[in-house]
Amino acid sequence: SYVLTQPPSVSVAPGQTATITCGGNNIGTESVHWYQQKPGQAPVLVVSDNTDRPSGVPERFSGSTSGNTATLTITSVDAGDEADYYCQVWDDATDHLVIFGAGSKLTVL
């Protein structure tokens, strides 16, 4: 089945820009969704369909895809952004249908 590869951890200083990557074969042709999960909370959709921001998600969050990598970018990071971030795609080619990356823990230094 399709595999999504994320770095286990990403660290950034407050006010800086965090980039979280999600690698997959030709992921640039897929529709990638990103979820934020803060400790003890349910996941929240922060980017859908590669680049769309759901209502209520700050403009600091943006997504992009190219080739074999999808990227979630968070500008002007603050302590409230510290969370686990998961990418997700659909794998219509197999029964697995929905694939999540293993998640990346964003630490704000």
Place this chain on the structure above:
Amino acid sequence: EVQLVQSGSEVKQPGESLKISCQGSGYIFTRQWIGWVRQMPGRGLEWMGMFYPGDSDARYSPSFRGQVIISVDKSISTAYLQWSSLKASDTAMYYCFTMENDAFDVWGLGTKVTVSP
């Protein structure tokens, strides 16, 4: 406002059965997929499966097919996740979600299931 309200925490023994619930509101229940995600302690998100109430179409991850059953009661806009015989490895947080444009846009707060002798 779309909301998903999940049933409360459960503590069960191995071999027992269990059915947890997720009630939707603020949208037309029969027009959106509703499903479940497992998160084991300290681990990532795993998609279990989903159900389309409009035509009773059910899809399961191969990892969970045959292990759980997803069902709905349209009359009360509620989805269920059930086990016939729990194992210790079923200990996890279970989240329900709805889907729009292929993304899981609304999530419940989670139901914690603990299976212990």
